[in-house]
Amino acid sequence: MSTGADTPLLSVRDLRIRFATLDQGATVKAVDGVSFDVRAGETFGVIGESGSGKTTLGRALVSLLAPTEGSILHDGVDLSALSGKALRDRRRHYQIVFQDPNAALNPRQRILDSVSEPLEIAGGLGRDEIRRRALDALSRVGIPAEFAARYPHMLSGGQKQRINIARVLTLRPKLIVCDEVVAALDVSIRGDVLNLFADLQRELGLTYVFITHDLSVVSHVSDRIAVTYLGRFMELGPTEDVCDRPLHPYTEALMSAEPVPLPSQLRTRKRIVLEGEIPSPIDPPSGCRFRTRCRSAQDECARREPQWRELRPDHWVACHFATPDGPPPPNP
Numbered sequence: 001m002s003t004g005a006d007t008p009l010l011s012v013r014d015l016r017i018r019f020a021t022l023d024q025g026a027t028v029k030a031v032d033g034v035s036f037d038v039r040a041g042e043t044f045g046v047i048g049e050s051g052s053g054k055t056t057l058g059r060a061l062v063s064l065l066a067p068t069e070g071s072i073l074h075d076g077v078d079l080s081a082l083s084g085k086a087l088r089d090r091r092r093h094y095q096i097v098f099q100d101p102n103a104a105l106n107p108r109q110r111i112l113d114s115v116s117e118p119l120e121i122a123g124g125l126g127r128d129e130i131r132r133r134a135l136d137a138l139s140r141v142g143i144p145a146e147f148a149a150r151y152p153h154m155l156s157g158g159q160k161q162r163i164n165i166a167r168v169l170t171l172r173p174k175l176i177v178c179d180e181v182v183a184a185l186d187v188s189i190r191g192d193v194l195n196l197f198a199d200l201q202r203e204l205g206l207t208y209v210f211i212t213h214d215l216s217v218v219s220h221v222s223d224r225i226a227v228t229y230l231g232r233f234m235e236l237g238p239t240e241d242v243c244d245r246p247l248h249p250y251t252e253a254l255m256s257a258e259p260v261p262l263p264s265q266l267r268t269r270k271r272i273v274l275e276g277e278i279p280s281p282i283d284p285p286s287g288c289r290f291r292t293r294c295r296s297a298q299d300e301c302a303r304r305e306p307q308w309r310e311l312r313p314d315h316w317v318a319c320h321f322a323t324p325d326g327p328p329p330p331n332p
């Protein structure tokens, strides 16, 4: 049933997640048909504008939300077929850290108690062992032992985010979804926290799904990048290839707007301005959903949804007119 050496840690197939709205009968198509695998040991980056469904996807990956359609296999196993202890034992290997450093911390709880809490809920361990594991996790994330007795308001945002990481580490996860984990932090300490994630990955063999709207973050930490737009992937491939030689017009525009130095040719590439707002996920455009903002759009693009094609090794794109050389040229 599971876990050959090559079994992906996550296997997502045609995942769709819809939310009902107050408007009669309308539904938000937050995730609208994505398929991908996350391989053990990699960092899988997910980039996209606000509202493109990244958080919804991340919550589904750790079973905080159920798929409306499609499937997610965790290490080859469909968790929806499990219950009780079997479900808890598998679920704990998949954890999530959110953007807001305060979200998971109780202001009236000492740090050591906050970090111990997930293990206490999980059950099966004695008090001393829980305490030992919590202190070990704090030391791994670079929080000195004397902080254990403090309260959250006595810590900086970066320290609180380290404590949130310690909380999930106590459960010895295989995979952590990192949802905009440095977005709320001061720019000056983002690098330190990103380095901590990298160190933990090396030491503990962790796998990450790294969700962000910030290209400079995702391009630094990810092995592969998925570019999302209105609940679908536009492009997926090795980070360097996607950043350096994008295939999709949307990715090309995102890369061109990036102020920090990116690999080679893109530094000299002219900035492409994305016209207009991102359309509503209640009623995404027909055919290619990027077409209302695409400078290469043709009539065909309104009629047919692009197929998901592998144009370079391990590098996939959803655009009718992309070729292995890159995106289609802009319309005259």
Ligand SMILES: Nc1ncnc2c1ncn2[C@@H]1O[C@H](COP(=O)(O)OP(=O)(O)O)[C@@H](O)[C@H]1O
Residues within 6 Å of the ligand: 019, 020, 028, 029, 030, 048, 049, 050, 051, 052, 053, 054, 055, 056, 057, 281
């Ligand atoms: N619980 C919910 N109920 C209704 N709509 C939601 C809910 N969660 C998210 N949405 C909607 O789904 C879309 C995607 O949201 P989200 O996944 O948070 O995107 P992102 O993280 O990329 O900004 C948005 O239009 C958002 O308003």
Ligand code: SF4
Residues within 6 Å of the ligand: 248, 249, 250, 288, 289, 290, 291, 292, 294, 295, 296, 297, 298, 301, 306, 318, 319, 320, 321, 322, 328
């Ligand atoms: S399919 Fe058409 S609208 Fe969509 S990205 Fe390609 S050229 Fe642009």
Ligand SMILES: [Mg+2]
Residues within 6 Å of the ligand: 054, 055, 056, 180
């Ligand atoms: Mg989000």
